[in-house]
Amino acid sequence: MSKRVLAIEDHEENRRILRLLLQSAGFEMIEALTGEDGVAMAEKERPDLILMDIQLPGLDGYEATRRIKANPELRHIPIIVVTSYALSGDDVKAFEAGCDAYVTKPFVPRELLAKIRSYLG
């Protein structure tokens, strides 16, 4: 069974890019458009990996990451923050929230894929 990746991303185009990228690599992608949905989806679907945008309507990516990582049953799921916040301090905030990796937009699809693969082995 193919690995499932949950992409929490409010931007339609970015979701589409991620979808194309993940499908081409043989992963299944499930989607959430808001932080709240993302957390709920993670609880329900138990994906193998989560791609997390930071700027999301409502609950932002930092908080969503914190909530997922606070759930003992979800804690093991690797979270890669994919964000356009690229200044110094942003990465620190993301890591403090508990994410496993940090990728800035615009990402190079190949590199993001390599990172995802490094977690999904």
Added chain:
Amino acid sequence: MSGPVRRGRLFRKYAVVLFVLVGGVLMAASLVELYFSYRETQRAIVREERAKAVAAAGRIEQFLKEIEQQVRETTRTASDDPDASQVGPGRLGFREGLGAALADQRALDFVRVLRNVPAISELSYLDLSGREQVRVSRLDLDVVGSGEDFSRAPKFLEAKTGKTHWSPVYLKNESEPYSTLSIPVGKYAIEVTTAEVSLGPVQKMMSQIEVGPGGYAYVVDSRDHLIARPDGQGLRADQDLSSLARLRSARAERPRSGDDAQVTVAADGFSGGRILSAHAPIGSLGWLVFVERPAADAYAPLRAPIVRSGVIFVLGLLLSVLASLLLARRMIAPIRVLQEGATRIGAGTLDQPIQLRTGDEIEGLASSFNQMAASLKESYEGLELKVEARTRELAEANRDLTEALEQQTATSEILQVLSQSPTDVQPVFDAIAREAVRLCAASYSVVGRYDGQLVHLAAFEHVRPEGIEAIKALFPVRPSRATTTARAVLDRAVVHVPDVAADPDYDKSVALGIQNRSTLAVPMLLNGEPIGTISVGRLEPRPFSDSQVTLLQTFADQAVIAIENVRLFKELQERTAELTRSVDELRALGEVGQAVSETLDLQAVLTSIVSHAVALSQTDAGTIYEFDEVSQVFVPRANHGIAEEMIEALRQSHIRLGETVVGQAGTKRVAVQIPDLESAAGYPLPFVLKAGFRALLAVPLLREERVIGALVVRRKTAGTFPTAIVNLLQTFATQSVIAIQNARLFREIDEKSRALEELSRNQEQLARLSTALQEPLSLTEQLRRVLDAARQVVGLDHLYIWTPSPDGAGLVVSAGAGLTETDYRPLVGVTIPFAEAGALAAVYEDGEPRLFDQANPVPERYRLRPPYSDIAALRLKAFLVSPMIARGRTVGVLSADNRLTHSPIPAHTVELLHSFAAQAAVAVENARLFQEIQDKGQQLELASRHKSQFLANMSHELRTPMNAVLGYTDLVLDGIFGDVPEAIRDTLERVKSNGQHLMGLINDVLDLSRIEAGQLTLSLNDYAMGEVVHGVVSAVESLAAGKKLALKAVVPIDLPAGRGDERRLTQVLMNLVGNAIKFTDVGEVAIEARVADGSFLVAVSDTGPGISEADQQRIFEEFQQVDSSSTRKKGGSGLGLAISKRIVELHGGRLWVESAPGQGSTFYFTVPLRVERTAERA
């Protein structure tokens, strides 16, 4: 070897061993034999006893059988009739009848038996029923038919069974043992004959047994009661002996064949002591015969064997002693011989072989010793030869040593001389010359000094008187091959000429003068350069030995040390002297300086300067001239060391610029000197030479490149003035300039103060006030000062400054002077509406000053109304109000009164106060403006923040779609949608590269906006500036190489560790270097980092087009490049420099550029070494 001590020990050892061995064997043999013969004897005794016991038992049995037989005989007649004897109980009657007949017969028989057998004392006959029929006794009367019933007696009952029975022993008369014998008669109807048998015969039989002295025999019956008791053993007859162990063991024993089993019965006798006991049973009676003897009896036969054994033992011992002595002696003797031989060998007597003919291993040992001695002897002989050789060598070495010692002594002597004469090298040379002759066995020696050109004679020794001239004539000499000395310098090596006559290069005329044949010269080398030579020579041709050459080299080394020492010493002395001089100079300069600063008497100062200058420059006279700008001549102002006439002559000389040393120094603006006046043609002042001066030195006095005079020193001896003196004089010149300057200033100040004095006291106060106003003080404080000053100047009791309230509704007091608490309190926080403020409001409105007094009372319309009329400060009859006008605007009013003194207010104070009011107005206005500026600044700041936030948001909004653009492009290029045709791929690559450029722009904008918004904080860490530089270099290397530009980086290794935001600093340097490479087409880009004033200073220089001054400011502003065309050409956002500048400023550093068009550019930035927190925004 400690032979004597050990002697005999071996012998003793052998003797003892042999003795013990033989004696021991003999002893053991004797003991064993004795033991066995004891055992044998014991056995024999026991055997004998037993034989006796058996014999006794046989006899007793025989005796008893005999008695039985006798008794049985009596019964035979009575029982002839076998039938009768076979009659059963039924025929008893018959028997009874028969019995009476028989009884008599029996009695007769019994009597016969008694007669025949003395042991029987009584016989009786018992019938079938056990009744006694007949009894015949030796002692009693015979009884027939007594009928006494014995049917229950044991003697009858036992016999009735058909067996002959012996009763247990019983005693008669307390002592005689008796036994009753019962013999059955008849086969079926058994009758019994009994006999009382005395056992005395048994007792007798026992006592007759030969058992030796102490031995005894006895018999016990089946109950173990004593039957026949032994003599003298204290036993009762019939005593129960069943408790005896030997008896029990005898009873337990089964009858066996052979007698050995009973042999060793040893037990305790009745009367104590060990006994040997033997026994024998007596038939079926169960009696036992015991024969016992004391165990000691067994030893009796042993006595003889013991004596025999003892004798043999002693004999054997004697024999063994003898044998051991003999044997030991025989063994020890050769060992002694060996020992002596070994001692001899040890003592060194090797020619006496050990004579031993024992024919065994010892002889082998002896011959080994002999061989050893022989080989020792051989090696000794070899050794002696070697020792002799070594002694010879030692003697030679000793000779060498003596020589070396002598040389060393000489060396140390020279060293001593060397240490004793640190200032003079001559004694060292003399000592070297002396020692060289002595130790090299030379005829003479010569020491030369080489000055780089010529070799000079320094010392010589033992030169023949005739040769001295030749040698002196020879020196100084150039390095050449003509003599060994000159050649050593030329070659910088040892020169040894064994015979000058045979050396083609050697100057024969020199040889003729000195008459030398063998010569040797070594150079003194200092750092490889010759500084002298030492040469020795002999008058006969005899070469010098190697050790002599070495010695001479040592001397040369020492000479070098001496020369160096002296040089260093002299240098030290010079330095010390210099230092002393410097100290003197400093002191003098100090004094002069003090004079300059303390006294304004210019003449005195200049005189002091010139006298010190002359003293310190070690000259004889000096003059300070002042250049008169008007007449353009140098006028002597101060002199030292010259006569009045000469001063006058100098004054008359009217020296102009360019004339004499003074004028020339003035023209050239440098020090000018004449080392020797005599040789200086055309010197225009002949009287100077006439006064005896030979050398002159002049330095100009310059102030801001203008000549204001000159300082001249004169010396009566010719010679160049050293630089130190020139420098010194220049210092004095500077001092003189200051002095003159000071004097001028003082003159000016003096004049000005006099002018100032003329100014009124009021004006002075005003001036003071003006300065006060420029100080950064609070408005209240400034106003208070204005009022204080005004109060002092104008001399009024109270002064107030009124300014509009913040709401503009009226006036409030801003400051006051001369006010008491009572005056001031009612005014605090009170706003007087303009409508109620009377004259104050009027002045504020029309800006016209007003004075009210008795002559000019306050008009009705200005009268105050309650509650304001109650305020003392306002309820005035005489007061003065002046408007405070700044830049044409009334900002308040100043009021004053003489309420306390009631003195009239002079009319002119109106004007005076007016100027104070103006001052106060400026202060108020300034404060207002300052406030305004601050407000504006805050607004601007806010606006700027808004702008930055907007930019941040914008940039984020821009990034999101850009992510999609670039993402899709990448996906296509990665072939997710299948192969991409080349043309499309190329286009997509362009899309991607443009997209990335746009991203770069957006990133820069975001960065800048973050910085502007104050959101950028530095992450401070320790970093190495060297690594920052090298990181940037390696990042841009390929970029530079692509443009064929040289890329250089200069970073000192010892740069200290920095603290700051390494990533940001790398960004800055990357930006600068990137720009440099971007804008440079030919040449190089160089990075240099170093430490200056506690900061890193990093410079990035290029050989690019350069930046004009006008552009240099603009490039640091946002979105600026030098010109838009270059932007288009070179790309980039134009934000990099602005960002870099901000980052550097956040570190508390500075970023700037130095450049000119066509000259390339150098961008510099500094950051403090240790940045501990982000700097405030600049």
